[in-house]
Amino acid sequence: MNSKYLFTVTDQAFVTLGTNDSLRNHMTSRKLAILITSHVSSVMRTVLSAVFDEVIDVDEIDSNDLVHLALLKRPELGVTFTKLQCWTLTQYSKCVFMDADTLVLCNVDELFDREELSAAPDSGWPDCFNSGVFVFRPSLKTYSLLLQFANEHGSFDGGDQGLLNSFFNNWATTDIDKHLPFIYNLSSSAVYSYVPAFNHFGKDAKVVHFMGSAKPWNYQYNPRTTTVTERSSTPGPQNQLSFLVLWWKIYSASILPLLEKLKGTEGSESQREKIPTGNQQKVTSGRQSPDVTNSITELSIQLKPEEPSAEDERRKWEEGHIDYMGKDAFEHIKKKFDAFLQ
Template identity: 50%
Template sequence: MTQVEDQAFVTLATNDTYCLGALVLAHSLRKVATSRKLVVLITSGVTTHMRSLLASVFDLIQEVNVMDSKDEENLALLTRPELGITFTKLNCWRLTQFTKCVFLDADTLVLHNCDELFDKKELSATADVGWPDCFNSGVFVFHPSNETYKDLVKFAVEQGSFDGGDQGLLNMFFRDWSTKDISFHLSFIYNMNSNASYTYLPAYKQFGKDVKIVHFLGSMKPWQYSYNPSTGDVQFGSECQHVKEHLQYWWHLFIQFVHPHLQPECTGLAGQLSKMSVSSDQQEEGAASPYELALGGSHARQFAWERGQIDYLGTDSFENIKQKLDNAINGSQN
């Protein structure tokens, strides 16, 4: 596939912990064979070792200054004061070496190729599940522009944000998103909230298999869940089944591509997770693509089958399955 040099997927990681999400996101994009560049914005809080890990999968690492909304009153309404730093996201408009970009929060995960997003215009986004007249700023299509960047900063200083974070600001700035043109509304499959309990369950059953980007909204992020290194299972509470499936896949990618390269000098949760002991089998098979796993027991393989991602022409072909069954039957008779 020919690489498109002037377009990119962009994400943001302000510390080593969020770099865990950025790394898994990048590997999920590589898995689906995107033809676009991968860019990560970082701040001075990201350590040297973590930067080297980012460099191994991203095409460009761009250090930016931290921008804080300083809007403690509105942030308090969200009980999420850490969102103030998300104003740093505005720096993505300064990537003017690219003609068009798609921003993805570091707590998103790509399940299928979604390069068709680059056919969309600024500002294209998915309706927010909490208030559908607003778009969710975890995934959006934009055109880098220094002029737009300056306008956004000016607007932020003068108008602030109705929720104290980047989503409130961007919805105020692109205030005609909900009414201007339906073509700017991305399908929900490009930004599905994995943590929501969907009351319209028939719709999830009908369209859930088509989801291309999962978004782990809320304060509980994938890297904060308990993981059993012996079984390869993520420990869950009473969350919905689709949360389990998506988190399991996130951890499969993490164990294979990220965990083996972490070092104790990484800060935050990244340094702590570097000390977790994982069996060699988990590292080899844990995050393998559903299409790369050999026949046999595997949580990632089970995840693929449950989602209907079956390699009919490869490892999941009739002949291979028949051979597996024959071997199992013959073995039981010996």
């Protein structure tokens, strides 16, 4: 074992808003911290405490910016403002934030050599950084300024990424050292990237980001055949299947046994805490009970079913798959136009 992994840097941490055990598997020398809200049940809190060094309760913050969120067709992203509270973790001198839908493929402790705000360019608009992975320095002053900026200016996309790009508005031009290589925040889907480059450089990826609608928990996993299958009729990108399988293998090996153990040691029905489902997406692996299934996606912000991305919608229209009787009916389209014009 390399001696560099025999110690822990106690004043630095990876921070997330969801269950992500891939960092632990790659022997990071930094702490692991997770922010959770009151939506997380005691069962899931126990599991998270077994995975993370620090489980931190925070209040949910929602932008409530329905107009800008409608442009993305992602109304659920308003609660990503909760992420801003990572700047309150002043017990750490430097942190790396990672979204819940990221998968770490190797040790990435070198990210702590970077300064605030270091991030990779967004594949949709490279002069903006993608806020799924970024290096920052906790500071109550910065947190206060972020809240003030949010109140005065809002976010151009209604979520945390628009806000952070406006706040750190010199990222694109001031210091190239704050531009992380794309391999630290690689979109798992070629739909979001330059396909030849994905095929050429993808093997060097260090952190994969499941952007868009193809989240691992929206798939079914068969532990016997170690394969994933789609839950919808819309085909998913084939080139990300290996990443999806890896995510499920880590989840099945590290998280699912803890959930099942807790399930087996629960008391009577009157003592058992009912895990809220709300609009959460259910996931099945072929051997889970319903309550365990509901626990899978109960993270610090309640994950809701993904709306199809704009790219998915466009592709379905081009292929002639139009839901004339459902969401693509004339009255629904007219409502969208009316809302936009207002």
